[in-house]
Amino acid sequence: MLDAVLRHGKSVDAATGRAFRHLKRADDRGLAAAIVGEVLRRLPDYDRLIDSATKNPLPDDAKARMVLRMALAQALALNTPHHAAISTALPLLAGGPKRLAHGVFGTLSRGNATLPDIPTLPEPIAARWSAAWGDAMVASAAKAIAAPPPLDLTLAKPEETEAMAAALEGTSLLPGHVRRERAAVTTLPGYADGQWWVQDIAASLPARLLGPGEGRTALDLCAAPGGKTLQLAAQGWTVTALDRAESRLARLSENLARTGLSAELVTADALQWAAPAEAYDAILVDAPCSATGIFRRHPDVLYRASPRVIAECAEIQAAMLDRASRWLKPGGTLVYAVCSLETAEGEAVARAFLESHPAFAIAPIDEVALPAGLAVAPEGWLRILPGQLADPGGSDGFFIVRFRHS
Numbered sequence: 569m570l571d572a573v574l575r576h577g578k579s580v581d582a583a584t585g586r587a588f589r590h591l592k593r594a595d596d597r598g599l600a601a602a603i604v605g606e607v608l609r610r611l612p613d614y615d616r617l618i619d620s621a622t623k624n625p626l627p628d629d630a631k632a633r634m635v636l637r638m639a640l641a642q643a644l645a646l647n648t649p650h651h652a653a654i655s656t657a658l659p660l661l662a663g664g665p666k667r668l669a670h671g672v673f674g675t676l677s678r679g680n681a682t683l684p685d686i687p688t689l690p691e692p693i694a695a696r697w698s699a700a701w702g703d704a705m706v707a708s709a710a711k712a713i714a715a716p717p718p719l720d721l722t723l724a725k726p727e728e729t730e731a732m733a734a735a736l737e738g739t740s741l742l743p744g745h746v747r748r749e750r751a752a753v754t755t756l757p758g759y760a761d762g763q764w765w766v767q768d769i770a771a772s773l774p775a776r777l778l779g780p781g782e783g784r785t786a787l788d789l790c791a792a793p794g795g796k797t798l799q800l801a802a803q804g805w806t807v808t809a810l811d812r813a814e815s816r817l818a819r820l821s822e823n824l825a826r827t828g829l830s831a832e833l834v835t836a837d838a839l840q841w842a843a844p845a846e847a848y849d850a851i852l853v854d855a856p857c858s859a860t861g862i863f864r865r866h867p868d869v870l871y872r873a874s875p876r877v878i879a880e881c882a883e884i885q886a887a888m889l890d891r892a893s894r895w896l897k898p899g900g901t902l903v904y905a906v907c908s909l910e911t912a913e914g915e916a917v918a919r920a921f922l923e924s925h926p927a928f929a930i931a932p933i934d935e936v937a938l939p940a941g942l943a944v945a946p947e948g949w950l951r952i953l954p955g956q957l958a959d960p961g962g963s964d965g966f967f968i969v970r971f972r973h974s
C-alpha cells in the first residue's frame with residue numbers, strides 16, 4: 569500500500585482493495601491500515617530518524633527504508649513491542665540488507681528514539697502552504713495531522729440536535745451537527761434507522777448554503793458517496809445526483825435506503841452528459857480536486873498532490889463550472905466547493921469563472937450560518953484553513969463559494 573502511494577501516486581483507498589485480498593482477517597487488515605496511516609502521517613520524522621542512524625543515507629525509494637518506516641511506526645506510534653516490530657519487518661527484506669535494517673532499528677531502539685510531538689509536514693507541501701497562507705497555517709496543519717480527527721455526523725433532522733448529541737455522547741457546533749469520539753459507526757445510536765451520516769462539519773457547509781428546497785430541483789453534479797445529496801434531500805430539494813463512478817454511487821444508494829431519503833441517481837461523466845432540457849433551480853458542484861483539505865484523514869494526499877495534479881484538477885473544475893452554468897435557471901444558485909487547500913483550485917477558479925460568466929455574481933455567505941471560528945472572506949466566499957476550528961477538534965480544509973445567476 570505504501571509503495572502504491574509513494575511510488576505510483578495511487579490513493580490509499582485505491583491500494584487497499586488489492587492489498588487486502590491477501591489479508592483475510594479483520595485484525596490484520598486493521599493493523600495494516602494503522603501502519604500505513606502512521607507512516608504517512610509522520611514520514612519526514614521517520615526518515616530523519618533513519619538518516620540519523622546510517623552513515624550513508626539510504627535512497628528514498630530503497631526497500632530497506634520503507635521496511636524501517638513500517639517497523640518504526642509500529643514501535644514508536646502503535647505501541648508494538650520493539651522485538652515484534654523488527655522481527656516481522658525483517659522477513660520483508662529476504663535476500664536484501666537485513667543486517668543494515670536490523671542495525672538501524674537497534675541503534676534507534678537502544679537510543680530511545682522518539683517522535684516529535686508535532687509531526688513534520690513534507691517539505692514541498694510546507695513550502696507551498698507557507699507561500700499561500702503563511703507559517704502559522706503550516707504549524708496548525710502539522711498539529712492537526714498528529715492524530716486522526718474526531719467523528720462528525722450530520723443529522724437528517726436538525727431539530728433533534730440536542731437529543732441526538734446527548735444520545736451520541738457528543739457536542740454540537742451547529743444545528744444538525746454532532747461531534748464525538750471516533751467509534752465503529754454502525755454500533756452508534758441512530759445509525760441503523762438512518763438518523764445521521766458521517767460528514768466532516770466543513771463538508772456539510774456547501775449544501776447548507778442552498779437552504780430549504782421546498783420541492784425545487786437541485787443537481788448534485790459530483791455526488792458520490794453522497795453526504796451532500798442526503799443533505800439536499802433532507803432539506804426538501806428534488807435532487808438529481810450525478811457521478812461517473814458507479815461503485816461510489818452504489819454507496820449513495822445504500823445511504824439513501826438507510827436514511828429513507830430519495831434522489832434520482834445518474835451515472836455519467838459531467839463533462840459529457842446531455843442534461844435534460846428543463847434547467848435546475850440550484851446546482852452543487854463539489855468538484856474532484858487534489859483533496860489536500862482532507863489530509864488529516866487521508867495523509868496520502870500530501871504525497872500525491874503535485875503541482876501537475878493540481879493544474880489538471882483546476883482545468884476540470886473550470887470545465888465543470890462552465891457546463892453547470894448552462895443548466896441553471898435565471899435567478900438560480902450555483903455552489904462550488906472543493907476540499908482543497910490550494911488557491912489554484914479555489915479562489916483562482918472562482919475568479920476566472922466570474923470573469924468569463926458575466927451573468928453570475930457572488931451571493932455572499934452569511935457568517936451567522938457558520939460555526940464559531942470561521943469567517944467569510946471580503947469576496948463573500950469561505951476559505952477554511954487548518955487551525956480555524958482547532959479548539960473543538962478542527963475540520964477539513966475547504967473552499968466554498970455561492971454564485972447567483974441573474
Ligand SMILES: C[S@@+](CC[C@H](N)C(=O)[O-])C[C@H]1O[C@@H](n2cnc3c(N)ncnc32)[C@H](O)[C@@H]1O
Nearest residue numbers: 790791792793794795796812813837838854856
Ligand atoms: C469530492 S467527491 C464528491 C463527494 C460528494 N459530493 C459527497 O458529498 O459525498 C468528487 C466526485 O466527483 C466524481 N467525478 C470526478 N470526475 C467526474 C466527472 N467527470 N463526472 C462526474 N463525476 C466525476 C468522483 O467520482 C467523486 O465521487
